[in-house]
Amino acid sequence: GLIPKAAKSAADVIVLDLEDSVAPSQKDTARKNVIEALREVDFGNKTVAVRINASDTTFQHKDIADLIAQSGERLDMFVLPMVGNASDIYAVDMLTTQAERAVGRKKRIGFGIIVETALGLANVHEIAAASKRNESLHFGAGDYVTSIRSRAMKIGGASHTYGVLTDVDGEKPRDFHWGDVWHYALARIVVAARAYGLRAIDGPFADIADPDGYRAQCNRGAVLGCEGKWAIHPSQVALANEVHSPSELEVKKASRILEAMERAQCEGLGAVSLDGRLVDIASIKQAEHIVEKANVIAANI
DSSP: OHHHHHHTSSOSEEEEESSTTSOGGGHHHHHHHHHHHHHHOOOTTOEEEEEOOOTTSSSHHHHHHHHHHHSTTOOOEEEEOSOOSHHHHHHHHHHHHHHHHHHTOSSOOEEEEEEOSHHHHHTHHHHHTSOTTEEEEEEOHHHHHHHHTOOOOSTTSOOTTSEEEOOOOTTSOOOEEEOOTTHHHHHHHHHHHHHTTOEEEEOOOOOTTOHHHHHHHHHHHHHHTOSEEOOSSHHHHHHHHHHHSOOHHHHHHHHHHHHHHHHHHHTTOSSEEETTEEEOHHHHHHHHHHHHHHHHHHHTO
16 A cells, blocks of 8 residues: 555655545545554654644544544654644644543654645744644645635746746847745745744645656755655655755765864864864854754664
């Protein structure tokens, strides 16, 4: 089945879905299948999450209650869709706490929040701060497009009509410069996530036949501050891991910066220099993060 294959993949987080990919008539069956997988499939050291149904449906309370009561301790996180404000988080937190206490659950379930509506983006900072269970903010481009009535057609990809035309300059041809239709939303999500100590995760890229486009969006997200990106097809996993993992060159440079800092401290110097350039505190912190992330990845290979 698909779930055992996902468990053996190189993905860091496996998200089992009860929401968009499941028809209303199949919700109960899907829930039972997910519970069975959580009890029987060996996921190794991966983070295992379940995307439950939204707060405005009749399925969410049963998702929470049944998953916690019947799936054991393997479930790590709920992924919450269509979150509009802090009250949505509070409601899920309350139900989750009640269900955990009822069965004496030892491991607390975390929350991954999908920001995918105009209301959710408008309230993204209060959403990020709404619960101690919050671990990550995710951008849901598909529903976001519908919510803001955008004409963007490629979910997570570039839009050929979103750009600017250069001014008229005699008879010279005018250039069209493409813009990034997702930049504003993703940048806001990253800022809110980092402000409250959460991970920022870029959402899906729908065109699974365009690996170059997927890689480009991974790079865009990484530069903005995202720690990862959704992979909705096995072919996207390796690309996401490649882009969001520090390269050998980056790790080597970061290690040299930290070594230079240690030498400066031993010599009682107030400033750190490397290759004839001063290294500021921000660069040192960034180097520490790169080396730490490389060590975590190495430990989980």
